[in-house]
Amino acid sequence: GWTAKTGSEDCCRTHLAEHHQDTNHLVMSMFYRLKAVLIHVACVCAGHNASRDVVTLVKSILFHRRNPLHFHFITDAVANQILSLLFQSWMVPSVQVSFYDADELKSEVSWIPNKHYSGIYGLMKLTLTKALPSDLTKVIVLDTDITFATDIAELWAIFKKFTDKQVIGLVENQSDWYLGNLWKNHKPWPALGRGFNTGVILLYLERLRRIGWEQMWRLTAERELMSMLSTSLADQDIFNAFIKQNPVLVHQLPCFWNVQLSDHTRSEQCYTEVSDLKVIHWNSPKKLRVKNKHVEFFRNLYLTFLEYDGNLLRRELFGCPTQLQGALEELDEDDQCYDFRRERITVHRVHLYFLQYEYTLTGDETDITLVAQLSMDRLQMLEAICKHWEGPISLALYMSDAEAQQFLRYAQASEVLKNRKNVGYHIVYKEGQFYPVNLVRNVALRNANTPYVFLADVDFLPMYGLYDYLRKSVVQLDMAHAKKALVVPAFETLRYRLSFPKSKAELLSMLDMGTLYTFRYHVWTKGHAPTNYAKWRTATTPYKVEWEADFEPYVVVRRDCPEYDQRFVGFGWNKVSHIMELDAQEYDLMILPNAFMVHMPHAPSFDISKFRSSPGYRYCLQTLKDEFHQDLSRKYGAAALKYLTAQRNI
Template sequence: MEVIVLDTDVTFATDIAELWGIFRKFTSKQAIGLVENQSDWYLGKLWKNHRPWPALGRGFNTGVILLHLQRLREFSWMQMWRLTAEKELLSMLATSLADQDIINAVLKQHPYLIYRLPCQWNVQLGDNTLSELCYTEVQDLKVIHWNSPKKLKVKNKHVEFFRNLYLTFLEYDGNLLRQELIGCNKSRANHVEDVLNSIDEDDPCYEFRRARVVQHRTHLYYIEYDYEPSSDGNDVTLVAQLSMDRLQMVEALCKHWEGPISLALYMSDSEVQQFLGYTLSSEILRVRKNVGYHIVYRDGPFYPINLLRNVALQQVTTPFVFLTDVDFLPMFGLYENLKKSVISMGLETFKKALIVPAFETQRYRLSFPKSKAELLSMLDMGTLFTFRYHVWTRGHAPTNYAKWRTATTPYRVLWEPDFEPYVVVRRNVPDYDRKFVGFGWNKVSHVMELHAQGFEFIVLPNAFTIHMPHAPSFDIAKFRSSSQYRKCLKILKQEFVKQLSTRYSKEFNVEKRKLKR
C-alpha cells in the first residue's frame, strides 16, 4: 500500500497524480520519499549552542511524505523508529520538530530507505534563499509549503505570486468536486437525479421544488467539539442556523447561553475560511468547546433554512433542545431554568412543547433586562415589544402575553394557525419540512406538525428571549418584492397542509380558510 502524507499548509500547483507516479521510481529498498530541508536547521548553525537531532546532511522536511507501507512493515519500521527515538532521547530529552526529528534520525542510521524527491515537490517558504533555487520559473514548482511561522508574510521574491495562488485556491467552489463525491454513493445520487427529473421545468415554482431535494456538501463539527451531556438526564442544547451576515451574533449568544449549542452555518468555501479565522481569534468563541459548528456549503438561489435546522438538530446529543434563531438572545440563566423545567413539566414522558416567550427591540444597544420585572418595565416604556407586534401579531399572539405578565406558574395555550413560537422539546421531534426555503412558513409548518402529533403547548412564566435588530435578509426582500415568490409559498403551504391532514387524519383537522397569510 502506498500513502501520501501532507501538511495542512501546503498548496498544490499541479496534479497530485504526478506525485503518485513517483512511487514507481522507488528501488526495492526505498520506502520513504522526502524533499531535502531548505533551511539550515539540521546543520546546527542557527545560533550558539544550537543542537538539532541527527540528520543526513541538511535533513529532510516532512511537509510532503511518500510512504511505501508494505516495505516499511518488512523493515520493522515500528521497532526501528522506537529504538532510534529512545536512544536519542537519552541525550536530546525532547524533539524540537516532532515527527520530523525522529524520521531524520532514523534515516541517518538507515539511509537506504530514502528516495530524494525533487525539491519542486516541497518548496519551503521560510526566510531563506534555498527555496528559490528549486525552480527557474515559478511555473516549474509543484507544491508550495508555507512552513514558516510567518505563513503568508515570508520573505521571497515570488511571495506575491504564491500568495495570490493560495488566495485563488480559497475562492474555488468545492462544487467542482461534486461529480466525484456523488460517485461515492451512486444509489443516492441516482435517486436525487430521478426526483429532479420528475419535476416539471415549466412549473413556475420549479426552483422551490428543486431546492427541496438538492444535496448540499456538509462538514459536521468543523471545529473541535468536546461535550458530554449532564448525567441528570435534563440537559438542553440550543439549536439555530445562520449565514455569514449573522456570524457576529454568535459571540453575544455564547455570553447568554452557557450550555451546549448546535449551529448550522450556510457559507461558501471562501466564507468558511473567514469564519474559521473569526472564531479562532475570538476570545469568547475559541474557549467554548461545547459549540458544534456544522458547515453546509452554499448551492442554489434559496437559503435552505429548514435543511439547516435539520442538520443542527440531528447532531444534538442531549435529550432536549431549545429551537430558536441566532438573532435572539436568551435571558441570562435560561439554560439552568430550562433544565429544571423539562423535569418538572415531564417532557421526557409527555408530548409537551415549552414556549419561551419572544420579545424584540429596535435598539442596537440595549441594557439587557436581568429579570422579568425589568423586562415588563421596558415593555411599559416602549423599549421592548412583543415579537413581531407591529408586522405579524398572529405568529406569537397565542402565547397570550397579557396572561404572561402576571403568571407565576406555567400555563397551557391552544395552537392556532400561523403560530410559530420558540420551543423546548424532546430531541426526537420531527424534522423540519425542507420544502420551505428562504422566508415564510418554515417554523409555522414545524409547529403545526407538533400540534398534529398531539403536543401540548405550555408557556413558561419566568423565561424570555429577545430578538436583536439587524438588516433584513435577502430572502425577506425577495418575498416582499416578488408576487411569484408569494404565490409559490401559498401553493407550498396548501400542499403541506394536505399532506399533514392525510398523515395525521385521525388527530388533525385544519380549517384551510384560516391558513391564508
Template sequence: MMSLQMSIAVQNGTDNKTKVIHVAIVCAGHRSTRDVVTLIKSVLFYRKNPLHFHLISDKIAQSILEYLFDTWNVAEVEVSFYLADNVQGEVAWIPNKHYSGVFGLLKLTLTKTLPPDLPKVIVLDTDVTFATDIAELWKIFHILKGKKVIGLVENQSDWYLGKLWKNHRPWPALGRGFNTGVILLDLQKLRDMKWMELWKRIAEKELVTMQHTSLADQDIFNAVLKRHPDILYHLPCQWNVQLSDNTRSEQCYSEISDLKIVHWNSPKKLKVKNKHVEFFRNLYLTFLEYDGNLLRRELFGCNSANVGNAVQEKLSSINEDDECYDFRRAHVTVFRTHLYYLEYIYEPVDNDVTLVAQLSMDRLQMLETICKHWEGPISIALYMSDAEAQQFLRYAQGSEILMKRKNIGYHMIFKDGQYYPVNYLRNVALRNVNTPYVFLSDIDFLPMHGLYDYLRKVVSVIGLDKQKKALVIPAFETQRYRIDFPKSKAELLRQLELGNLFTFRYHVWPKGHAPTNYPKWRTETVPYTVQWDTDFEPYVVVKKDVPQFDQRFVGFGWNKVSHAMELDVNGCLKVLKREFQRELSQKYGLKALKYFSDE
C-alpha cells in the first residue's frame, strides 16, 4: 500500500462534515486513469466532507495518478494506492470473459486489500457520475444493521433472467440480480464472516458448470447473494441508474431530480437509448470538461487544517507590488498534470534519442507532421484546459497516424494563470523520457527525414556518452506557407540561395543562433566544435540528465524572441536574467563568469 497525503483532515467533534468518507476504486491502464478523473470531479463538486480514495491499480495507473493527485493538490483529500499485483493471485484462477480481465475481479478482494482497520467503504466503478453529495450514500451505512453487510442496486437489465437470447445461461442470482457498479461494503463484518473463503467456495462450485464468468465480479457477488440473501441490503435504484441497452432504468425515477448516480455501463456509453439521455450526457460532459483547478477549494465548517502546503506558503510570500510578481508566481505554481494521457508502450534501443517538445491547442495540427518526420520516441507536454484536453483526445483517436504510434508520451498540463509556462512544460516532457539522450526541440520544427537514425549513430561517434557535450542541430525557417521539404543538404543549400529558407531568426534575433557558425556549416561534412556566446539558444541533443529549464521564465521570455522583446521593454526580463546569472554563479563559481554580459 502507498499513501499520498494531500491535506490532513482533523476529526474533532461530532459534526457530520468532519467525517472522512472512504471510497475504493479499481483503476488500471491509461484509459482508466482518464475515466476515474471524471468520476472524482463529480464527487468533489458536490462533497462537503473530507475524502479518502483507495485506488487499487496496476503500476502504470499508480504512477500516473500519484503524480496527478500530487499536482492537483485538492484540499481535504487523501489518496492511498494498493498494487493490484499483490492480490491478483486471489482471483487469477477464475476464467473470466469480461473485457476488464483480472482487474474486473479485484473488488472481491477488498477485505484483504484494504487496511484491516478500515471498517467500511463505498466501492465505485470508474464509469459512474455523481449527481449529489456522496455523504448521502455514506449515511446509508447506518441502516446496514445485523447481518446486512453489502448494499447494492438491483440490476436494471434482463441479463440474470436469462431471456436476452436463445441458450443464454447467466450465473445464479436473486431475481433480476444486482449491479456492482456501486457497492456499500461493511468490511469489518465481512472479515468476521470470512468473506474471502466464502466467495471462493461458492465460485469454485459454480465454475464446475458455468466454466467462466461473463460479468466478472458481478457474477460471483450474485452467486453469493443467491445463497446468502440475508447479507444483502437493497439500495434504492436512484443510487445506480444503469444506462445500457435492455435496461429498465427509466422506472428508477419519476423526476430527474431524484437521480443520485448515473452508471454508463454500456459498451456504447453515451449512445444508449433513454428518454432522458440528453440530460445524462450533459451531466457527464459537464464534469468531463469541468476545470479541475476549481475543485481545489477548502471545505467550510470542517475544523480541518490545511497543513504543510508548501506551494501556498511560497505564493503567499511573494510581494504583490514586485514588478515581476506574475513571473515569480508562475515560477512556484504547480500545474495539475496528467502524465501519459494516452497509452505509451516503448522499450529503448541502443543510443536511443527522444524528441522533447511542448505545445498548446493552436499547434495541435503539427503533431501528425512531426510523426511523419521523426520515427523515434517523442515526449510532449500539452498545455490545455480540461475542455481542450477532450478536443485533443478526439483529435488523436481520430488520427490513424497518431493511433499507430505507441512511442509518444503525451503529458497533459492543465491551464492555470495567464502566462504560458514554457519551461515548466519542457521540464515535464524532459523528466518523462526513458531513453539515454534527448533532442530538445519545439513543436513547430520539422526534423529532416532520417534525423532520428542519424542521431543514434552520431551520439557515440562524438562521445556524447562519455563527455559533457551538446550536439547542436542547425535550425532554419521559411516565411512561405508551402515549400518542398529539402531531402538533402544540397537541396537545403539550394533553397537558402533562392531565399525560400533562412537561417533561424536571421531577421529578428541573429544572436540566438549565430554561434552555430552557418558559414562553416555550409562546407563541413562532419560535426565541428562551436563556442557558446551570449544569448545563444540552440536546439540540441544531450544526455537526458541535463539540468532542468529554469521555470521563472514564462511566456516566451529569454528563450523565444517574440516575448523577449515585450519583457525587455518593461524591464522585468533583465531583472530575472540577473537573478538567474547570480544563482548560476553561486552554484558553479568561476566557471559561470563567461555567461555574464556587459549590460
C-alpha cells in the first residue's frame, strides 16, 4: 500500500523547494489513493498451454494498468503449481492473486455434455458466483486468449453504466453462428439476434446472487439440453439461452471491448480506426493465422506482449517501495563484489513446466531423473540427449521472454522433442549481468519427481542404456538406505562428428586412438582426477574414492541431496562447492565401472571468457570461496577443516 516516509531525515529538511516537492508528492499520492480502485479479474485456466497463454494476457493488462489488481484463477493442479510460483517470483507490486480448485467445481457442470474443444473447463465460468468469495461484488471475467490494448480500468468503469436491472455485460458475437445459417441443418442454441460472446464478461456478482443465478442457468440448460443434447460453444450457449429469456439483464458492451478474430467474423465493422481498439480476442482454433485485413497489426500487438520482458512490469504504481529496495539499501555499493552480492538477492521469475508434461511414477522406487540447466546457445543438445536418455528429464532454461518464445517454436517444430512428454522444461527468466548457474540448477533439481536424480550437464551425452544401468546400480548399491553418490565417469571429444561409442570396450579403444580423452584432460585434470581413470579401465565392480580438492564429478544421488550454493554465479566453483557439501555430509563417492558420458565440443561460454580476462571477477570468486568455507565450518564443525587446508595447499 501507499506509505509516506516519516524518517528523521525528512523532518530536518530546510530547503523550501524540497518541502514543496514533498507536499506535492503527498497530494499526488492521496489523489491516486482515492482514484486507485481495486479491480478484480477472473480467469479459468487449466493445463500447460492455458498457463502459458494467460501470462501474455496478464502482461498486456499490467502494461496499461494504473490500478491495483486482484486476479482470481480457477485452476487445475497443473495451472495452480505453475502460476502460483510464477506470481510469487514475479513480485509485481499492487497485484494480489487467489486460486480456486477447479476440481471442486467439476460436479456443478459435469452433467452438461459439451462438444467444444475447451472441455469441462469451458463451462466453469457459469459457477463463478459460487466459486468466488461471497463478499466479492463485481468481477471482469476473461478467456486466456485475450490481449488488452488499453487500461482495464476503462472496462471496469462500465459497471457504473449498468441500469438497476442489468447483471451481466457482454459484447455481441461477431460471427454468424447463432443466426443458424452456416451450413445445412446447422442448429445453434437460442440467442438474442447474433448472440453474445463470453470471452469478455462483466459479472455483477452481488446482483446475480440476488436473482438466484445458479438456479436460473441450471433450469435454462436442463430445458435446452432436452432438444439440443449438448453444447457446441460451452458456457457461451448457456449464457445466450439465458439472456434470450431475460433480455433486460444484459448490458451490451461496445464491440471494441472484444474484437473477435475468428475466420467468419464481422470484426472489421467494429472499429473505424485501429486506435479504437481495446481488446483483441484470438478465438479461432487457428489463432494467429486468421484472415482479417488488420491481422498484421493485431499479431504484432500480441507478439509484443508475448516477448515483452516481464521484469519491466515490476515498476511501482505510486511510490510504494518494494521489499527488494529495502534489501538493496543494506548492500555496500563500494564493495568490490557489489554486483555478486546484488545477484544473491535478485528474485528471478520462474515458469515451471513451460511445455506439456506427463509422467507417472513407476512403482519400483528406483526411477531417476536427469537434471541439467542450459541457455539458448545449447538448445541443439536437447534432441541428442533425448535420444540417449529415455527416462524423465528436468531441465531449467535461463532465457529472456523473447528467447522462451523462440525455444517454444523450436520444441514444437522438433519431432523428437514434440513426442517426449516426460521432459519438464522450466524457464528461469534472465535478469542481472551474471549467469546464476546454481540457482538455475536448483530449479531443475527441485522439480524432479523421482526418488533419484542424475546431476548432469547439458553438454554431455550419456552412454546408450545408461538410464537402465543406473536404475540397476541404485538397487545393487542399496542407495535407499545408504548415503552414496554414484559417479558416472566423464570423457570428452574435440570432434563435432563423433561416432558415439557403443560400449566400454569401444570407448577404451577410442581413448587409445586419441579420438576421446578423459574429461578436461588438457585444461583442468584436477576436476576429475579422483575418478582414477587408470583403475576404471579394468574395473568390473563399483569402487569408492576419497574426496580431493576441486573434484567435480557428475553423480546420481537421492533427490533429498543438498541444493547447489547459489552464491556462485557465472563460471567457477559452482559444482565443486556442491560435491564438497556432499562429502561434508558423508556421502560415499562410488565410481561406476560400466557407466560413462561424453562431453561434446562447443564454443566457450560468455562467463568463462569474462572469468579468464577479469582480475576483479577472480578476486570476487576467491572472496566467495572464503565465505563458503566459513559457512561450511559453521555448519559441519571440525570435519570441514580439511577443505580449508586442501584449498591452502593449492
